[in-house]
Amino acid sequence: MLSIRNLHAGIEEKKILKGLNLEINAGEVHAIMGPNGSGKSTLASVLAGREHYEVSEGSVEFLGKNLLELSPEARAGEGLFLAFQYPIEIAGLTTTNFIKTAVNEIRKYRGEQPLDAVQFLKMMKEKMALMNIDQSLLSRSLNEGFSGGEKKRNEIFQMAMLQPKLAILDETDSGLDIDAIRIVANGVNKLRNKDNAVLLVTHYQRLLDYIVPDFVHVLYNGQIVKSGPKELALELEERGYDFIKNEVNAAQEA
Amino acid sequence: MNTIENIKERFQELQSANGNKLKSLEQNAFDAFNKMGIPTARHEEWKYTRIGNVFNKELHFKPTSTITPQELDQMRLPGHENANEIVFVNGIFSTSLSNVRSKELTVKSLKEASAGEFSEIVSKNLGNSNRYSKDGIHALNSAFAHEGVFIHISNGKIAEHPVYIYHITDARETNVLAQPRNLVYVSERAEIEFAETHFTLGVSESFTNEVLEIVVEKDANVSYYKIQNDKEQSSQVCTTHFRQVGKSYIHAVTISLNGGMVRNNLNITLEAEHAEAHLYGLYFLQGNSHVDNHTVVDHVKANCLSNELYKGIVSDNATAVFNGKIFVQPHAQKTNAYQSNKNILLSEGASVNTKPQLEIFADDVKCSHGCTVGQLDEEGLFYLRSRGISEDTARSLLVHAFAIDILEHVKPAILRSYVDKLIFERLEFETS
Numbered sequence: 256m257l258s259i260r261n262l263h264a265g266i267e268e269k270k271i272l273k274g275l276n277l278e279i280n281a282g283e284v285h286a287i288m289g290p291n292g293s294g295k296s297t298l299a300s301v302l303a304g305r306e307h308y309e310v311s312e313g314s315v316e317f318l319g320k321n322l323l324e325l326s327p328e329a330r331a332g333e334g335l336f337l338a339f340q341y342p343i344e345i346a347g348l349t350t351t352n353f354i355k356t357a358v359n360e361i362r363k364y365r366g367e368q369p370l371d372a373v374q375f376l377k378m379m380k381e382k383m384a385l386m387n388i389d390q391s392l393l394s395r396s397l398n399e400g401f402s403g404g405e406k407k408r409n410e411i412f413q414m415a416m417l418q419p420k421l422a423i424l425d426e427t428d429s430g431l432d433i434d435a436i437r438i439v440a441n442g443v444n445k446l447r448n449k450d451n452a453v454l455l456v457t458h459y460q461r462l463l464d465y466i467v468p469d470f471v472h473v474l475y476n477g478q479i480v481k482s483g484p485k486e487l488a489l490e491l492e493e494r495g496y497d498f499i500k501n502e503v504n505a506a507q508e509a
Numbered sequence: 510m511n512t513i514e515n516i517k518e519r520f521q522e523l524q525s526a527n528g529n530k531l532k533s534l535e536q537n538a539f540d541a542f543n544k545m546g547i548p549t550a551r552h553e554e555w556k557y558t559r560i561g562n563v564f565n566k567e568l569h570f571k572p573t574s575t576i577t578p579q580e581l582d583q584m585r586l587p588g589h590e591n592a593n594e595i596v597f598v599n600g601i602f603s604t605s606l607s608n609v610r611s612k613e614l615t616v617k618s619l620k621e622a623s624a625g626e627f628s629e630i631v632s633k634n635l636g637n638s639n640r641y642s643k644d645g646i647h648a649l650n651s652a653f654a655h656e657g658v659f660i661h662i663s664n665g666k667i668a669e670h671p672v673y674i675y676h677i678t679d680a681r682e683t684n685v686l687a688q689p690r691n692l693v694y695v696s697e698r699a700e701i702e703f704a705e706t707h708f709t710l711g712v713s714e715s716f717t718n719e720v721l722e723i724v725v726e727k728d729a730n731v732s733y734y735k736i737q738n739d740k741e742q743s744s745q746v747c748t749t750h751f752r753q754v755g756k757s758y759i760h761a762v763t764i765s766l767n768g769g770m771v772r773n774n775l776n777i778t779l780e781a782e783h784a785e786a787h788l789y790g791l792y793f794l795q796g797n798s799h800v801d802n803h804t805v806v807d808h809v810k811a812n813c814l815s816n817e818l819y820k821g822i823v824s825d826n827a828t829a830v831f832n833g834k835i836f837v838q839p840h841a842q843k844t845n846a847y848q849s850n851k852n853i854l855l856s857e858g859a860s861v862n863t864k865p866q867l868e869i870f871a872d873d874v875k876c877s878h879g880c881t882v883g884q885l886d887e888e889g890l891f892y893l894r895s896r897g898i899s900e901d902t903a904r905s906l907l908v909h910a911f912a913i914d915i916l917e918h919v920k921p922a923i924l925r926s927y928v929d930k931l932i933f934e935r936l937e938f939e940t941s
């Protein structure tokens with residue numbers, strides 16, 4: 256589904272991703288962990304098409320297409336979704352209006368008829384129940400004045416509405432209370448099937464208790480330096496990143 | 510003959526007629542006009558708006574014109590079936606096209622009103638706006654005041670029908686100079702809603718120099734919506750002057766979408782304690798249009814509140830000017846006065862000049878002001894696009910989101926949907 260090869264990317268003069276490789280197949284859940292500043296959000300942004308990042312080398316293929324050539328909206332149309340680490344507030348645009356436009360723009364991209372008001376409302380109700388989100392929140396301006404947890408839940412609600420093929424969740428668990436983590440995880444799990452995939456960026460093992468990954472990767476210094484089964488997350492939780500950093504540094508010296 | 514000669518000739522003609530009680534007011538104004546002339550960029554209040562250019566073309570002073578009711582129909586605002594409609598054609602009040610439905614409403618020429626039962630109101634209030642608009646343009650309008658209209662809204666009655674004021678310029682055959690003049694008197698406890706708009710027929714050049722003075726008595730409540738969406742050949746200077754002579758409430762919204770060179774002067778004087786004024790403005794400009802909003806809020810008495818928010822969206826090569834003055838006079842303690850002006854520029858060629866001016870002579874007051882000029886938020890744009898929304902639609906949504914807190918103040922549902930439609934057309938996107 257997603258195949259990242261030797262990806263180099265940065266911002267202005269700063270190199271952030273330095274030859275990253277990652278392969279994700281349909282039906283899989285991957286988790287990326289790694290110290291602060293290692294490039295996790297950068298990877299997510301580059302995949303979603305944020306303009307000010309510059310890709311200097313490498314390729315990204317998504318469902319047979321060259322992802323890096325597509326506009327952000329076309330990437331979404333193809334089925335990519337990024338839950339932002341820091342969702343943006345937009346005063347004056349209600350979440351409902353926003354999500355309705357998004358759903359129908361994506362349908363248009365795929366050559367489908369727009370949903371009418373009744374169909375849309377039905378879908379909204381369903382996903383609101385799934386994400387335990389209140390109507391009053393969605394009638395407010397997008398993320399404006401939302402609590403940290405509400406913003407994160409709104410991201411996953413949007414994901415539920417847009418039904419992406421590949422969802423990238425950038426620290427969606429940070430700032431969530433214990434119940435909210437369960438709700439979010441439950442939402443993600445319900446949306447999983449053999450045709451879609453999830454890429455979780457997280458610092459904590461806890462989320463992975465609920466959304467069990469097939470693979471855990473460690474991103475350090477712009478590269479994936481270690482990959483393993485879900486147990487790797489437990490090991491990291493116990494030992495911290497030092498042993499990995501030491502491994503990497505030792506390998507470089509050798 | 511050039512425009513100024515046209516005007517002078519017309520003035521002499523009118524002054525030789527008898528029975529005009531406003532003769533001396535007009536003569537003084539005409540002398541002032543001759544002395545000051547058309548304001549140039551050297552005039553402090555006209556730095557960014559070069560109205561002189563408008564006079565380079567020969568304009569005919571209030572040419573007569575016939576507009577048929579069918580032609581009017583295409584220009585009427587939605588909700589007109591229930592409205593009192595006051596129609597000016599080339600600045601002249603048209604009795605036949607106007608329609609006064611409410612018995613609380615009296616409409617007369619100022620010439621008539623200045624002689625009859627309303628003479629005291631007229632002499633007390635006509636020309637009060639002079640003190641804020643010391644320039645030749647304003648004087649020029651006053652020089653022909655008796656041709657204007659007096660609108661009286663009677664005591665304690667609630668006019669259930671809004672008052673729609675249309676300024677129609679018939680520029681099908683000739684260049685036009687129109688000068689509508691109105692004095693509105695809103696009696697105690699009256700509640701009234703005005704909507705005012707400008708339309709031009711034809712493609713010749715035109716200039717409308719309008720003065721509207723509104724006197725608001727105790728416990729009256731006035732809403733005033735001005736919608737400017739005229740042709741690019743149509744320039745205007747519109748002075749709207751509110752005097753709150755009693756503890757009253759006013760709500761003024763100015764929406765400027767199209768036009769050539771547009772200058773709005775909105776002056777509000779709070780002359781009674783506990784008066785309250787709310788002013789909102791939205792200018793959404795494209796092409797080469799130029800819109801200049803000059804507002805004055807003068808707190809004369811204590812314990813009043815004024816709240817002002819103007820927002821601008823400027824694209825292409827359009828230019829916008831905002832100049833907001835707040836005066837708090839020495840006795841106006843416990844004043845609350847707020848002002849804010851926010852702008853976004855959508856193109857390289859777009860520009861805005863914004864200047865707040867506070868002159869506070871009382872010490873126990875709460876005042877704030879602020880202005881911003883920026884671009885559309887790139888982060889917001891990316892967020893929307895990452896959800897599959899095309900770049901154009903995302904821009905439109907963001908612009909609309911920016912404008913919404915002004916649009917929300919267009920309270921009558923029928924006018925709100927009319928304005929929304931104009932905005933959506935401008936944004937070129939559909940909402941279902």
Ligand SMILES: Nc1ncnc2c1ncn2[C@@H]1O[C@H](COP(=O)(O)OP(=O)(O)OP(=O)(O)O)[C@@H](O)[C@H]1O
Nearest residue numbers: 266269271289290291292293294295296297298340
């Ligand atoms: N716009 C920017 N300008 C300059 N440096 C940037 C910019 N964006 C990211 N960086 C830098 O790139 C590096 C990687 O940042 P990134 O946000 O990808 O880290 P992260 O792995 O997501 O960290 P965290 O766990 O704290 O979220 C950091 O050193 C960061 O300071």
Ligand SMILES: [Mg+2]
Nearest residue numbers: 295296297340
């Ligand atoms: Mg991050």
